[in-house]
Amino acid sequence: MTHPDTLKADASPQRPAHHDGPPPSPWLLAMEFRAAWELGAILPAWPLLQRAPRGDGHPVIVFPGLSAADGSTTPLRSYLATRNYAVTGWNQGHNFGPRAGVLEAASHQVRETWLSAGKRKVSLIGWSLGGIYARELAKLHPELVRGVITLGTPFSGAPESTNAWRLFRLTSGRDIKSETGRFDLPVAPPVPTTSVFSRTDGIVAWQGSLQAPSKANPNTENIEVIASHLGIGMNPSAFWAVADRLAQPEDAWQPFARKGGLHGLFYPDPLR
Numbered sequence: 047m048t049h050p051d052t053l054k055a056d057a058s059p060q061r062p063a064h065h066d067g068p069p070p071s072p073w074l075l076a077m078e079f080r081a082a083w084e085l086g087a088i089l090p091a092w093p094l095l096q097r098a099p100r101g102d103g104h105p106v107i108v109f110p111g112l113s114a115a116d117g118s119t120t121p122l123r124s125y126l127a128t129r130n131y132a133v134t135g136w137n138q139g140h141n142f143g144p145r146a147g148v149l150e151a152a153s154h155q156v157r158e159t160w161l162s163a164g165k166r167k168v169s170l171i172g173w174s175l176g177g178i179y180a181r182e183l184a185k186l187h188p189e190l191v192r193g194v195i196t197l198g199t200p201f202s203g204a205p206e207s208t209n210a211w212r213l214f215r216l217t218s219g220r221d222i223k224s225e226t227g228r229f230d231l232p233v234a235p236p237v238p239t240t241s242v243f244s245r246t247d248g249i250v251a252w253q254g255s256l257q258a259p260s261k262a263n264p265n266t267e268n269i270e271v272i273a274s275h276l277g278i279g280m281n282p283s284a285f286w287a288v289a290d291r292l293a294q295p296e297d298a299w300q301p302f303a304r305k306g307g308l309h310g311l312f313y314p315d316p317l318r
């Protein structure tokens with residue numbers, strides 16, 4: 047089995063785009079305080095969120111963002127549990143980057159979750175840096191993974207296109223360029239893959255969260271929501287999108303359906 051720390055994805059026939067632009071503006075960064083409002087919006091939105099499709103009970107693992115722990119994903123995991131999923135966190139404390147043993151432990155968790163669920167494939171959800179883990183683990187174990195959903199994850203941008211690269215260096219003690227250079231991050235996993243992103247993200251340049259189309263994997267998509275980076279994993283619009291994507295029948299994946307009216311306000315067309 048390929049070692050997680052030396053994993054290299056096969057290049058797709060259509061080369062994914064790479065964003066080398068600047069990070070979000072200081073104005074957008076200052077607007078990250080909106081996260082508290084997004085968390086507060088869950089309660090009034092709860093009756094509507096309960097109308098999202100129910101799942102088939104398959105297992106789901108949620109990976110937190112940089113410097114965060116499983117507590118940060120509790121609202122999302124609690125919601126998904128009401129949608130009939132067997133949801134767990136990553137169970138490794140605070141996410142300080144791919145330190146020694148982290149990817150190996152995550153790889154082991156995916157396999158053990160698959161086994162304990164009666165060999166049912168596992169869906170992987172990752173918030174920010176956690177989405178990098180989810181994508182790379184799916185490349186390593188496509189036979190165990192049903193699909194991947196990322197929330198504000200900068201997989202197709204240069205490290206300097208985020209406002210978090212200095213924090214990564216401080217908390218992990220590693221150089222972000224050398225770390226990301228060991229993986230082919232822009233290439234999508236060979237499973238259905240959804241990137242939920244926001245143009246008003248104050249941490250990650252939204253262009254770095256766009257998954258380019260690929261002949262190797264046509265089952266990829268981008269879903270735009272109106273959210274902050276620190277709040278996208280607690281945003282009711284993101285909650286609904288995640289529940290909708292998880293409810294896709296296995297081996298019968300269809301793109302997210304954007305409808306008119308109010309639905310279009312919550313989910314702008316990411317191609318515009």
